[in-house]
Each structure stands twice: as C-alpha cells, then as structure tokens.
Amino acid sequence: MGKKKRRKKGQLPFRINILFFVVFLMFSMLIMQLGVVQILNGEAFQEEIDRTIQDTTKIPVPRGKIYDSNHNVVVDNKPLYSITYTPAKGTQAEDRLKVAEKLATFISMDSEEYLDGITERNRQEYVYLKDTEDAEARVSDKEAEELSNSDYYNTVLERIPENQLNDFSKQQLEVIAIKKELDKAYSLTPQIVKNENVTAEEYAKVAEHLDVLPGINATTDWDREYPYKDTFKSLLGSITSQEQGIPADSEDYYMTRGYSRNDRVGRSGLEEYYEEVLRGRKEQIQYTTTKSGRVIDSETVVEGKRGKDLVLTVDMEFQEKVDQIVREELKAAKSKHPYANRFMEDAIAVVMNPKTGEILAASGQAYDKKDKEYTNAEHRTLYNANLPGSTVKGATVLAGLDSGVISPGQRFKDSPIKIGTGEEKSSYSNSLGSPNDIEALEKSSNVYMFYIALKMGGEHRYPFPNGSKASFDTAAWQQMRNYFQQFGLGVKTGIDYPYESVGYIGESGNSPGLLMDFAIGQYDSFTAMQMAQYVSTIANDGYRVRPHFLKEIREPGKSDEQLGSVYRSVDTEVLNKIEMDESFIKRVQQGFRQVATNGTASKYLADKDYMPAAKTGTAESSVVENGELVYTENLSLVGYAPYDDPEVAFAVIAPNTGIVTEQHQIQHMIGSRILDAYFDMKDGNDEESDQEENE
Template structure:
C-alpha cells in the first residue's frame, strides 16, 4: 500500500520536470526567432534580394531544308548579335544608364537607326536627362487636374524644338540604343543590334558585360538560300525579330511557348512546318542582384535547333524547269510583243502520279514595264484559270459513268446551234468521231453531246431549244471533283485556291463547262487530275515533304529519320477501269498519233508520253474595251504504260491563234525531255560508280 502511494507521488514530479524542459525549449526558440527577426532580419532580407532567380528562354536556329537529293535549300547563316534581357522591375532611368554605357562600345549611327528615332523618343530622352527642369514646367495647380499619364504627356509637349535640336550625334546614338532596349519584355532577349555588328564591337561588349546589366554578346542567325531565287516563293519567309510573332496569331503562339519577339514562319513551307522547324529553346537560369547584376547562370534545359525537312523537290530539275518556263515565256512575248501584252505568267507543276511527290513547281511572271522576270511559283496554287480542253478526259468519263454514252459511240462533229445561245463548234468540223477520236482531235462537239444528254436532251435539233435539267451541272462537277478539279488537292501548304464555280446552271454554261470554259482550276488541281488518270483512277495527295530528320551537331550531315511522308490515297474514282483505260488510250493518241493535237511535239519520243492539250477563250479589258485572249494549257504523263512523271502547264492571256507561240507545247516537251535526260545521266553515273567499287 505504501509502495503504491510512493509511485503516485513520483509520477507528478517527473511530469513537472518534463513540462519545465519543454518550456525552456520553447523559450529558447522564441528568443532565437526574435534575434532573427529583430537583429538579423535586414541582413537576411538583403541576402534574399541579392539572389533573385529567373529563367530566360533563348531561341535556337531553325531546322534546315533539303531537297530530295540532300542538297541544302535553306540554311542558317550565323552572325554577331548584341541582345538585352531586362530584369523584373527595371526602370526607364536604369535602361538609359545601360544605353549610355553600351554606346561606348557599339555604333548606332546608321541611317536605319537614326531615321527611326521619333520626336517622342527624343522628348523622353531629354526628360530623363533634365527631369527637375522638365517637371518644373508643370505647376501644382495644373497637376491637380491631370492624372499621371496626362501630366507626363504635358511635360513632354513643353520640351521645345530648340532643345531637341541641341541633341548631339552621341545623344542620338544613345536614344537609338534605348529605343531598342524599350522593346524588350522582362526575361526575354531583345536584339539591340545584329546588322553589321563588327568583331571589334562584339569583343568590346563581351569584355565589359559586368558593367552592362542585361546585355549579352551572342550569335544570332539569318536564313540563307544557296539556290537564291529558285523555289523561293514556295519556301516562304520568316518574320524578323522586330516583327516577332504575327499579331493576328498572337494568342496562338503565346500559348505554345513563344515569346513576342520570336521569329516565326510567315508564309509558305516555313509557315506550314513551323512546329517542326522551330526547335527547342535553351532555358538558362540567372541569379541576379537587386540592381540586375548577374552573379550566376545555369543551363537547365539544353537547346536544340529545329528538325530538318527533306523535300520531294529535285532542285537540279527545279532550276531547269524554271529556266524552261522563263525562256518560253520570254520567247512568246518577244515574238509578238503587242499581241502578247496581256501575257504575264506561265505556270507548271510536275508530280509523281503514283506517290504524289512534287518534283518541281514553277511560276514565272513578266513585268512589261520593268521588263523583268520574277519567281511566282505560288501562283500554281493560288491562281485559277479556265483550262480548256485538257479536262475533256473527265468529261468523257462522266459521260460513261452517267450512262449517256458508251465506249466507242460516235457523233457527227458539226456546229451546235441552240435557240438563244451563240453557235458552238470545234476548232474545225471533224465529221464523224467516236470517244477516242474526240480526245485525239479535241472535239468540242462530242463533249457538247455528252453535256446535252446529261441535261436530259437526247434529240437535239439545230435552231431549237433543248431540254435541260439544272441539276446536271452539279452532277458533272461531282465527277470532276473525284479527280481533284474544283476541290482542295490536300497539299501541305498554308493556302490553296479551289477556283471559280459558276452560279448560273443553264444549258449554254454546261456546254462550256464540258470543254473547260466555265469553271476555273489551279495548275496544281490540273496536275492532280492528270496524275489521277495516269494512276488508274487513284487520286493521291500532292506533297512537298518527303521526310523529317532529327538535327545533329555536325553542320554537314543529315541526322536520322524522324518521320516519313507516306503516299496518301484520297479516293479511287468511282468509274470502271476499262473506261479509264480507254481515256488513257485517247491521251496516248493525242501525243503519239498523226493528227493528235500534240503529236507535232511528242510523236516519236522514246519515253512514251500521253496527255491532252487545251485552249480556252478568255478576255481582258483595256481602257474599258473588251479584248479577246486565250489560255493555253497542257497536261501529260510518261511513260504511258508505267507513269513516273505527270505535269500540267498553263499560260493565261496569250494572243489569238494567228499570233501565238506554242508556249504550252514547248514547255511540256522540254520538261519531259529534261526529266528523262537527267534520269539517264544519273543512271549512268550510278552505274559507273558501282563499277568502280
């Protein structure tokens, strides 16, 4: 009993000791916190202020672009650059100090910089240099009625022209530098100078970075084009750093990690493949003092330049096609300069009909005033024209599949005279022709019979009205669209036109539609159309990109394949193969048989070509007067039995028949000749190389 009482008295004593110890520990902790807060607080806060850590993203060079034979088409050319990355909370006076110090080491006296200085820039500079004097020009009574922005603007407006005229050349250089510094966003590098930065300037700035907060001497880059103007209009361009991301797509780019002054593809393939070409930015963490002085840097994400594009284009062949198109355009215009005064463009597209790989896309424009040529290959996708008889293959196939004609059926080719409609006829009366003859000889009348029958008229009588179902126009368009005529081709490019679609579905217009003289189509659509016929009715998507390659450190080699572009079949035309075969035979006869409309240029060629010619009536207006012109077109492919190349050519607004040069035939003939000549030379080189090995 006594032992139990003794234990009970000992327990509270031990608890008291424990409580006392805990009390002492808390007291010591509170005292320590007091010491930190009261005695050392300022020192610790200064240390925190001294070590601000921020991350900056540094742009990297874009990916390169190669042709199908791995020749560099677009490269990156390095150049010296002076940049400015402002810390958070930087003030105008701080930027002015940086600008004044930087002006000691670089020159900004070129006209581009000096002429870009506005009166506002000068006023702001004068204000910072004479703040007390400037502020005294606004009374307290005036200030009471104005907000801060209004006060500032009023003060600037009271700086006199004489005071601004007193600014020295050195002052103007400082202003030019500060103007560039003012463009910078916090933690985002802004180029101050990257045009004509000398090695001496680069070295001086690099040596004095310690007294230039936020300034860096680095290497920037420009796009370089080894083939100069060749294919340039389709490659597109990128923005300058001054332009930065495109204003109309600002949110799109900002949400994808871009900075406002990042350069982006603004047109062409540079724009379409921006996500691939842009690369991964390098991320650098800066530790800075409160006044912006960098005390430590660390790379937290390694940068990697953009991936490389390998195109389907053969630049050697592309150069030759450009030359052919330009020479034939020049020859045509100079042969009859007055009659061809409206001829300005010639366009050509060359494609592999089985894969959709584009081998060459050419456009040449002639300015009659300056007498100079320019590369306008983009017009092959942007400009649509009446194609004329080149589309008659689609018309005949529409006739087969709609059931209004049968293979081998004949009609008598004589002028068609429908009441209320101008007389329509072929280029000459051809007599009795069947479907294959109609293609070979380019009979308009045969196509008119197909159109009339699709519209419901089987008993045409000269001078009488005809029955016509308005839905027949759209029915024929539906057949055409299976070949890519009147719809998007699916090409990997930011924009392509689909052409004009007529809005008056009446009999006369349908007859015109059947011979390619109503709706309009682009050269790319025409190339896809003939490629589809050559490829047994399989319509494949045309494409510029062959493959994507990962970048490698070496500047002179391609990296491993990242992605291939496979052949994509968009559709198989819903037509009997035997009917497609019959149109293919008709196209062969056009090019290879005596009397064929292109036989003069292609008969006897050992590469076994096939295709279709076209002439469409067109008009232009000069001083309010309508003048008749013609569009000359040609589509074709070779070899006929195993096609590996298809092409389309159009030259709009040529002179009339009596004055014209056969520009479409000459371009088409020279394109095929050149393609097979290059192929033969390469095969011989390959054979000799293998023999040596």
C-alpha cells in the same frame, strides 16, 4: 566547525568568478560571430533573405534547315553577331538610359534604319530623363494637382521646347536609338538591340565590358540563307523579322505554345506550314533574383536544340531546268508577236510523280511590264486559277461513260450546235468527222463534249435540232462537278501548304449552254496544281493521291555538314479512287496517248521514245484594257510518261497569250522540253549509278 565555514565562504566567490568568466567568453564569441555575420557576410545573407521565386527565360535556337531531294541545302542558317538586352524586374527608364549611354561607346547605331526611326516622343523622353527637374518646372504645382500621372507626364513632355528636341549630337542620337530598342524588351526576355552589321570589333568590346552593361549580352543570332537565291523561294516562304516578332493577330496561339513576343516565326510558305517542326527547342535558363530585380544566380535547366530539318521532294537541279525552260519559252512567245501578247504576264508549270504525289518541280515565271524583267513566281502554281480549256475533256468523257449517257465507242457527228437563239457552238475545225470517245480526245472535239453535257441535262435528241430549246435538268451541274471533284478539280488538292486556291466556281444557272462550256473547260477555273493532280489521277488508274513537297523530316545532324536520322517519312496518301469501271479509265488513257501520237500534240510528242500521253487545251479568255474587254487565249497542256508505266506527270498553262497560237506553241514547247529534261536527267543518273557499281 568554525574553520569549515570559513573554507566554504572562500570557495564560493572563486566558482562564481569562473562562471562569470565562461559567460563573458561566450558573449564575446557571440558578439564576434554577430560582427562577422553583419560585417563580412551581411550582404550575402541579406540577398539570401531577399530571394524571390525563380524565373525561367527561353533562348532562341537556330531553325531547322531545308534540303532538296538530293540532300543539297536549300535554306540554311547564317550566323550573325547579335547584341541583346534582358532587363531585370523593376528596371526603370533611367536605368535603360544609363545602359544605352554606356553601350553607345562600344557599338554604332548611326545607320538610317535606326536614326530615321527616332520619333519626337523618343527625343522628348531623352530630354526629360537628362534634366527632369528642368522639364517638370514648366508645369505648375496647381496644374500638377489637377492632372493624372499619365496626363502630367504627357504634359511635361509636350512643353519641352522645340530647340531642345532638334539640337542633338550624333552620339546623342545613337543613344536615343539604342534606348528605343532597350524599351522594347520584356522582363527576362532577350531583346535584340542590334543584329545587322555587328562587327567583330563591336562584338568583342561588348563581350569584354558586360560587367558594366547590366542586362546586355553579346551572343549569336541567325538569319536565313538561300544557296539557290530566288529559285523556289516564293514557295519556301519567309520568317518574320525580330522587330515583327509573332503576328499580332495570332499572339494567343503562339504564346500558349511557348513563344515569346519577339520570336521569329514562319509567316508564309513551307516555313509557315512546318513551323512546329523547324522551330526547335529553346534553351531554358532559370534565374534567381533579388526583390530589387538583380539576377544573383542562373542555371540551364533545358538544353537548347535546333529545329528539325526538312527534306523536300523537289530536285533543285531539275527545278532550275524547269524554270529556265518556262522563262525561255515565255520570252520567245512574247517576242513572236509583242503587240498581241502585251497581256501575257506569266507561264506556269507543275511536275509531279503521279504514283506518289511527290512534287518534282513547281515553276511560275512572271513578266514585269514596268521593269521588263522575268522573275520567279512559283506560288502562282497554287494561287492563280485559270480557264483550262480542253485539257479537262478526260474528266468529261469519264463523266459521260460512268453516268451512262454515252457508251464506249459511241460516235457523234462533229457539226455545230445552236440552242434557241443563242450563239452557235462548234469545234475548232469542221473536218473532225464522227469521232468516238477516244477519237474525240485525240482530235479534241468540242461537239462530243457538248452532247455529253446535253445528255446529262436530260436532252437526248440526236442530232440536236439546231434552233430548238433544249431540255435541261439543273441537277446535271452538281453531277458533272461531282465527277470533276473526284479528280481534284474544284476542290483542294490537300497539298502541304498554308494556302491553295480552289479556283473559280461559276454559278450553275438554268442554261444548258453554260454546262456545255463547262464540259470543254470554258467555265470553271483551276490552278496548275489541280490540273497536275487531275492528270496524275488518270495516269494512276484512277487513284487520286495527295501532292506533297515534304519527303521526310530529319533530326539535326551531329555536325553542321551532315543530316541526322530520319524522324518521319511522308508516305503516299490515296485521297480517293475514281468510282467507275476501270475500262473507262483505260479508254481515256488511250485517248491521251493518241493525242501524243496522232492528235493535237503529235507534232511535239510523237517521236519521243519515252511514250508520252497528253491532252491539249485552248480557252477563250479576256482582259480589260481602257475599260474594254480584249480577247486573249489561255494555252494549256497536261500529260504523263511513260504511257504504260507513268513516273512523271505535268501541267502547263500560259494565260492571256493573245494570238500566240499562230506564232509560238508555248504550252507544247514547255511540256515537251520538261519531259526531255526529266528523262535526260534520269538517264544520266542511271549511267552514274552503273559506273559506281562497276567501280
């Protein structure tokens, strides 16, 4: 029994020792693991602990291209080297200055654009950051206690001596210029620091030293390029610069649609109208940052895709020909009688397909009196409204026929009309006889249109007893304008463009004489685009179609040189059908045809084998010179061809031509030459197609 007890006492310490040893080993391993965690992986694990929510930034992509109807590039993207800055959250002014100083050793910012933009405030902030203690010493502790933080800071800056603000080296000025650009950046939003004239050497140096330039990146930006230079450019429009970014007055609109403040957007023309199509899809990168704002991980969550491409209805070769024609005839008109034509500043023309509404060309040529140069100003086809003269008489005749105040074939003796004590109103000639409705268009009788206006106003005496007071119902104004509006005169054409003028709508008044003026195009004013839609409606048997610049939208191509698949095509859209007997429209079409064969445009159009129809117009106009009104004329012409199956329509107006009617028929020259150019190109294209088929 005693021996057994001794053996039991001997076994117990041994087991305890083993247990202590195992515990010792476990603690040792735990301490070693803790050391590994703290010493080797401590920083990584701490970053994991300090991770914030993930933020997403959006990287701009190239805008869509713009092509003409033959798929020639009209607006392209030119790649540019670009240096950008994307600050982390919590980045301070001191941090940006350090980045600027490092970046200044790799890029040059010594151009006037950058250095002239440095303000006194920029200089003060630089001096303050370089020696904060010295700057703050100029404000006493007592003053500091009485000032708010912002007032204290402003006071410190204001007390920096002038000599410290002017004694900068070129290198220091470049640093200030760079920091100024860095200061514009928003957290996790790329801000362009320099994207003009970045050299390949600068790009390479920055790209090589990104590890010492926190937030800086060397990337590619894009600028718009115009292979046809200024041709059609004022209608193509423009985009904002990087400095401008999105317009301040539209910030909410763009920000809610995923834009950043420094994004470039269309600010005019087709660039603005089709912004949503051209903008593309930004590349989205998701960043994971520490609480201090340092980026520790990034991932592309949405691949970027450049904007869709636009294919226009305009043929740039034809557009260039039309520009040349308008410019040459404007020069010729001004040279024929320089003094009389000193007020002649422009000539405007629109060419469209009357059946589809496709704009084939839109030309505005402007003369700069100061520089004595001619420039493209195509936007005037939509912006400038002028008195159209007799070109609107087709609408007047149709108003008379449909309202029943005249009947087909009815005749009126073309003799002057005088209402009360007013001025006598007459046609341009006293030898027009007694025309019917068709002949009144052919010969451009004013008196015929006067009788239509008088009858619509309730005056039915014929011949009108000169010197008498005419009966007049003011409701005739709205009735007449309603007819005109069916053709697009006095209302928007509906064209795909951010702005178009509806012209000047004069006051109705109680005077029958004013309605008589309206009936011959001497009261309300219209744009060349409205006039083109008007004559197209007549050519198109009374169907008014919406004019449009866009033919189709294409997806980006697989390569930069090819178009992608069709995303959407623009179909013909009929806005309205003229509500009247079709035979009435046929009579006006016949009248327009006779204008070209026997009437006021026959000298220029009668021998054309493409069978044109047209209507001429001359409107009395005036300009102010030295406080006095000076008489001028607006010369206009509308037409289409072929007469029996129209495929092209046009409107031409040359405002303020002085007495050029006696010297140079600019409107006829432009109109006939445009039709010649159109059919010459068409015949040439047909011949090429035939040759290709034969081959």
